[in-house]
Amino acid sequence: EAQVTQNPRYLITVTGKKLTVTCSQNMNHEYMSWYRQDPGLGLRQIYYSMNVEVTDKGDVPEGYKVSRKEKRNFPLILESPSPNQTSLYFCASSPYAPNEQFFGPGTRLTVL
Amino acid sequence: TQLLEQSPQFLSIQEGENLTVYCNSSSVFSSLQWYRQEPGEGPVLLVTVVTGGEVKKLKRLTFQFGDARKDSSLHITAAQPGDTGLYLCAGAGGYQKVTFGIGTKLQVIP
Numbered sequence: 001e002a003q004v005t006q007n008p009r010y011l012i013t014v015t016g017k018k019l020t021v022t023c024s025q026n027m028n029h030e031y032m033s034w035y036r037q038d039p040g041l042g043l044r045q046i047y048y049s050m051n052v053e054v055t056d057k058g059d060v061p062e063g064y065k066v067s068r069k070e071k072r073n074f075p076l077i078l079e080s081p082s083p084n085q086t087s088l089y090f091c092a093s094s095p096y097a098p099n100e101q102f103f104g105p106g107t108r109l110t111v112l
Numbered sequence: 113t114q115l116l117e118q119s120p121q122f123l124s125i126q127e128g129e130n131l132t133v134y135c136n137s138s139s140v141f142s143s144l145q146w147y148r149q150e151p152g153e154g155p156v157l158l159v160t161v162v163t164g165g166e167v168k169k170l171k172r173l174t175f176q177f178g179d180a181r182k183d184s185s186l187h188i189t190a191a192q193p194g195d196t197g198l199y200l201c202a203g204a205g206g207y208q209k210v211t212f213g214i215g216t217k218l219q220v221i222p
Contacts, residue, residue, distance in 0.1 A: 004154075033210065043155070043200065043212040050208060058209060059113055090154050098204045099143045099162070103154030 004104035023091030031094040032074040036087040114139040118213025141203035
């Protein structure tokens with residue numbers, strides 16, 4: 001089954017404790033992206049990747065890191081999480097350009 | 113930063129009524145997508161429009177891309193309770209960056 005998987009689905013952590021949210025797709029897609037969704041602000045792009053070893057900043061990259069060492073994986077790293085990073089995070093992939101994005105189920109992160 | 117203004121943000125209508133959701137920007141997009149999102153789930157793609165003036169139909173849903181590729185609309189004919197959900201527009205701009213509208217929360221009352 002074609003899908004985008006994210007882990008964990010739920011995470012409660014404390015300020016400053018490094019964490020990684022994994023994202024994997026099995027559709028051989030070139031384009032992958034991370035978003036956060038907040039009430040009243042909608043979905044905002046954090047980082048995206050056009051291909052392996054190519055990553056670019058979205059609109060809200062501060063406090064986040066990503067890497068794209070393999071085509072299928074695109075982890076999101078929070079080196080020192082802060083409460084303002086409490087949000088619902090979505091990973092998405094698309095064949096080439098972001099014209100047909102398939103979204104993962106989301107990761108609800110709470111930073112205390 | 114490109115902006116995509118989506119309106120209305122909330123819409124509550126009776127079953128059988130028609131409705132239109134708008135997405136407007138001052139920026140040109142290479143493509144524009146419409147998604148639908150259910151609570152607790154990720155957005156699901158409904159349609160992608162690429163060419164200025166393009167119109168696409170998906171059963172009772174009609175999507176239009178503006179001639180200048182700066183705006184789009186979603187029209188639902190004879191809304192049904194199953195159409196209830198959050199509708200999102202998203203534009204792909206320069207360097208393949210994506211901008212989402214804030215979303216339209218639609219409730220169709222039986």
